[in-house]
Amino acid sequence: MKIYILGAGSIGSLFGALLSKIGEDVTLIGREKHVNAINNNGLRVVGVEEFTVYPKAVTEVPPEPPDLIILATKSYSTAYALECAKESIGEDTWILSIQNGLGNEDEALKYTKNVLGGITTNGAALERWGVVRWAGKGITIIGNYPLGKGEFAERVAVLFKKAGLEAKVSENIVGWKWAKAIVNSAINPIGAIMEAKNGYILENEHLLALAMEVVKEGCQIATQRGIEFEVHPMNLLLETLERTRDNYNSMLQDIKRGKRTEIDFINGKIIEYGKDMGLKTPLNFALWSLVKAKESQTK
Numbered sequence: 001m002k003i004y005i006l007g008a009g010s011i012g013s014l015f016g017a018l019l020s021k022i023g024e025d026v027t028l029i030g031r032e033k034h035v036n037a038i039n040n041n042g043l044r045v046v047g048v049e050e051f052t053v054y055p056k057a058v059t060e061v062p063p064e065p066p067d068l069i070i071l072a073t074k075s076y077s078t079a080y081a082l083e084c085a086k087e088s089i090g091e092d093t094w095i096l097s098i099q100n101g102l103g104n105e106d107e108a109l110k111y112t113k114n115v116l117g118g119i120t121t122n123g124a125a126l127e128r129w130g131v132v133r134w135a136g137k138g139i140t141i142i143g144n145y146p147l148g149k150g151e152f153a154e155r156v157a158v159l160f161k162k163a164g165l166e167a168k169v170s171e172n173i174v175g176w177k178w179a180k181a182i183v184n185s186a187i188n189p190i191g192a193i194m195e196a197k198n199g200y201i202l203e204n205e206h207l208l209a210l211a212m213e214v215v216k217e218g219c220q221i222a223t224q225r226g227i228e229f230e231v232h233p234m235n236l237l238l239e240t241l242e243r244t245r246d247n248y249n250s251m252l253q254d255i256k257r258g259k260r261t262e263i264d265f266i267n268g269k270i271i272e273y274g275k276d277m278g279l280k281t282p283l284n285f286a287l288w289s290l291v292k293a294k295e296s297q298t299k
């Protein structure tokens with residue numbers, strides 16, 4: 001399958017490397033330093049598995065339409081990245097988002113109806129240009145967005161499994177995207193504000209109580225929108241905290257690097273959807289405000 005990874009950073013490079021390893025025709029589209037390192041020395045994966053592959057790597061989207069574009073930028077870069085890719089989205093091209101947050105697939109739907117939603121709990125971090133650490137093995141769930149299973153989603157899941165990813169197709173990918181966003185809406189800002197590992201939220205009764213209330217608030221908004229969950233976000237919260245005890249969450253990592261966070265696409269979206277229905281989301285608003293303040297402190 002001809003696959004473009006749009007936004008070859010941490011998670012995109014991991015998926016690209018795994019798919020390249022099984023012989024798929026992968027092109028990574030990323031920033032110059034990473035692309036140069038891959039072209040000079042290959043793309044190295046360390047951690048859960050250790051190997052080097054030699055996929056194509058470029059800074060601009062090639063003109064030929066691929067079968068699949070895996071969208072792996074941060075959510076705030078999605079709209080611009082898709083605009084850069086629009087000439088390469090053919091009639092038969094599918095776009096799959098493996099990003100956190102809400103709204104990325106809706107951006108992709110502006111360009112094609114062939115959209116797959118996805119969530120992944122794999123952990124990846126760029127160790128240095130050309131080297132990605134597979135920090136933790138997780139699951140990946142994909143499905144036609146907004147609804148249905150679909151033949152192409154099944155084909156992609158087969159490829160992912162062949163590549164060594166634990167993957168499955170869901171007919172309710174919107175439910176999964178919301179469940180993950182609600183879990184992120186609790187863990188990420190609390191961990192970022194406290195500058196603590198995810199495990200500390202489990203250990204500290206005040207933080208755990210707050211995280212659970214934030215999840216309840218998110219669930220109220222989701223339920224009002226008619227979202228149904230395959231796994232309840234409260235269970236997903238506890239399971240995620242347990243499984244990622246040693247992680248500094250991605251929002252905290254962004255804050256530490258002085259980078260923009262995805263708060264607008266996680267808590268910000270929950271606040272926005274609440275407003276549309278005349279519902280207040282005071283906990284999400286408080287966390288959003290604190291993270292925004294922290295973001296501006298580090299700029």
Ligand SMILES: NC(=O)C1=CN([C@@H]2O[C@H](COP(=O)(O)OP(=O)(O)OC[C@H]3O[C@@H](n4cnc5c(N)ncnc54)[C@H](OP(=O)(O)O)[C@@H]3O)[C@@H](O)[C@H]2O)C=CC1
Pocket residue numbers: 006007008009010011012029030031059072073074075077080081084098099100101120121122123124125126250262
């Ligand atoms: N890392 C992880 O373990 C996981 C991440 N996710 C989600 O996946 C998404 C990506 O995360 P992550 O990989 O960590 O992020 P990264 O910032 O590591 O990777 C994104 C990369 O895409 C680049 N980029 C952005 N726009 C373009 C463009 N138009 N053309 C080429 N390159 C571009 C970015 O460059 P620049 O920084 O210069 O903009 C960056 O190098 C997020 O939504 C995240 O929440 C989900 C699960 C796990």
Ligand SMILES: CC(C)(CO)C(=O)C(=O)O
Pocket residue numbers: 100121184187188198240244247248249250251
């Ligand atoms: C699962 C979790 C909370 C892991 O830290 C994550 O998605 C993130 O950090 O963004």
